[in-house]
Amino acid sequence: MRVVLFSSQSYDRGPFEEANKTFNHEIIYHNFSLNKDTVSLAGKAQVVCVFVNDQVDADTLKALAENGVKLVALRCGGYNNVNLKAASEYKITVVHVPSYSPFAVSEFTVGLLLSLNRKIHRAYVRVREDDFNIVGLLGCDIHGKTVGVIGTGKIGSNVAKCFKMGFGCDVLAYDINPDKKLENYGVQFVEQNEVLKKADFLCLHCPLTPSTTHIVNSDSLALMKKGVTIVNTSRGGLIDTKALVDAIDSGQVGGCAIDVYEGERNLFYKDLSNEVIKDSTFQRLVNFPNVLVTSHQAFFTTEALCSIAHTTLKSASDFYTNSLDESVIANK
Numbered sequence: 069m070r071v072v073l074f075s076s077q078s079y080d081r082g083p084f085e086e087a088n089k090t091f092n093h094e095i096i097y098h099n100f101s102l103n104k105d106t107v108s109l110a111g112k113a114q115v116v117c118v119f120v121n122d123q124v125d126a127d128t129l130k131a132l133a134e135n136g137v138k139l140v141a142l143r144c145g146g147y148n149n150v151n152l153k154a155a156s157e158y159k160i161t162v163v164h165v166p167s168y169s170p171f172a173v174s175e176f177t178v179g180l181l182l183s184l185n186r187k188i189h190r191a192y193v194r195v196r197e198d199d200f201n202i203v204g205l206l207g208c209d210i211h212g213k214t215v216g217v218i219g220t221g222k223i224g225s226n227v228a229k230c231f232k233m234g235f236g237c238d239v240l241a242y243d244i245n246p247d248k249k250l251e252n253y254g255v256q257f258v259e260q261n262e263v264l265k266k267a268d269f270l271c272l273h274c275p276l277t278p279s280t281t282h283i284v285n286s287d288s289l290a291l292m293k294k295g296v297t298i299v300n301t302s303r304g305g306l307i308d309t310k311a312l313v314d315a316i317d318s319g320q321v322g323g324c325a326i327d328v329y330e331g332e333r334n335l336f337y338k339d340l341s342n343e344v345i346k347d348s349t350f351q352r353l354v355n356f357p358n359v360l361v362t363s364h365q366a367f368f369t370t371e372a373l374c375s376i377a378h379t380t381l382k383s384a385s386d387f388y389t390n391s392l393d394e395s396v397i398a399n400k
């Protein structure tokens with residue numbers, strides 16, 4: 069198969085070339101993203117492979133279909149950036165990587181929360197500047213606090229278990245489809261509003277869907293405990309960023325660590341260090357001392373990259389032998 073990767077980075081090549089020793093596809097790497105303006109550069113692709121910020125909207129899918137593309141393979145778990153309905157209309161199958169390393173994202177989530185709470189990222193900068201003062205770096209014990217988890221799938225369940233069993237927290241969880249096995253670990257399922265009201269630390273791990281868009285907004289922020297810390301490693305669109313900025317400004321939110329941002333498409337994975345960033349909401353957000361932002365890297369481990377490459381190329385092979393595993397199909 070000819071597989072064309074959009075938004076590919078230097079670190080994608082190694083794992084894809086290694087995995088391809090098993091599958092023998094022809095792989096073409098494009099370092100720019102897929103959208104309706106770049107779709108013609110898919111060329112004679114049989115499989116188009118995209119990542120989290122490619123814009124696979126109806127126009128793009130129509131152009132892909134006209135070019136004979138029958139498979140769009142996301143090399144990630146979420147598929148909120150693909151118009152699945154349009155894909156089905158144009159008879160394009162969309163596959164994703166439902167599980168590569170939930171540990172990669174859950175471990176990163178815990179790391180972000182620890183770093184933000186104890187200001188480790190700020191301490192690092194101070195010590196490098198020979199500033200050994202610790203004023204302003206005060207944190208709190210996480211032990212004994214209440215951690216709220218929205219979405220307890222592969223990632224959220226790991227996070228919930230980690231805070232319950234590793235840190236001795238009370239963990240309150242909400243999921244539209246709760247996996248009751250988590251209760252055996254002491255995690256308690258409650259209504260979403262109860263999670264929001266009681267959490268000292270709130271972790272978001274549900275997918276971005278119409279019903280979860282801006283799940284954190286001015287109304288839900290008002291329900292939360294004053295001084296709550298919010299951690300989002302799922303998708304930026306879960307948070308209304310303007311409302312979050314206001315809540316940080318007022319002190320309603322005491323800290324925020326995010327690996328994802330609703331306007332990240334124009335920013336993340338690019339070196340913009342010599343440019344003026346026009347997104348004033350983002351600029352305001354990153355300048356708060358109690359905010360920690362990373363550039364959508366929670367997935368970024370060696371194990372995850374290898375697993376993503378293997379599953380993606382296997383799906384390409386399986387699609388053309390009619391043996392795709394149901395679990396990888398996003399538009400069933």
Ligand SMILES: NC(=O)c1ccc[n+]([C@@H]2O[C@H](COP(=O)([O-])OP(=O)(O)OC[C@H]3O[C@@H](n4cnc5c(N)ncnc54)[C@H](O)[C@@H]3O)[C@@H](O)[C@H]2O)c1
Binds near residue numbers: 302
């Ligand atoms: N930052 C990163 O690098 C990165 C990497 C991988 C995944 N992610 C994000 O993490 C999300 C979770 O991944 P996962 O592998 O745990 O997915 P998953 O499908 O295993 O779990 C998602 C859970 O959310 C629940 N859910 C769905 N709608 C909900 C709602 N309205 N309210 C509460 N719960 C709801 C589902 O029932 C499910 O249990 C993905 O959707 C993706 O957006 C981010």
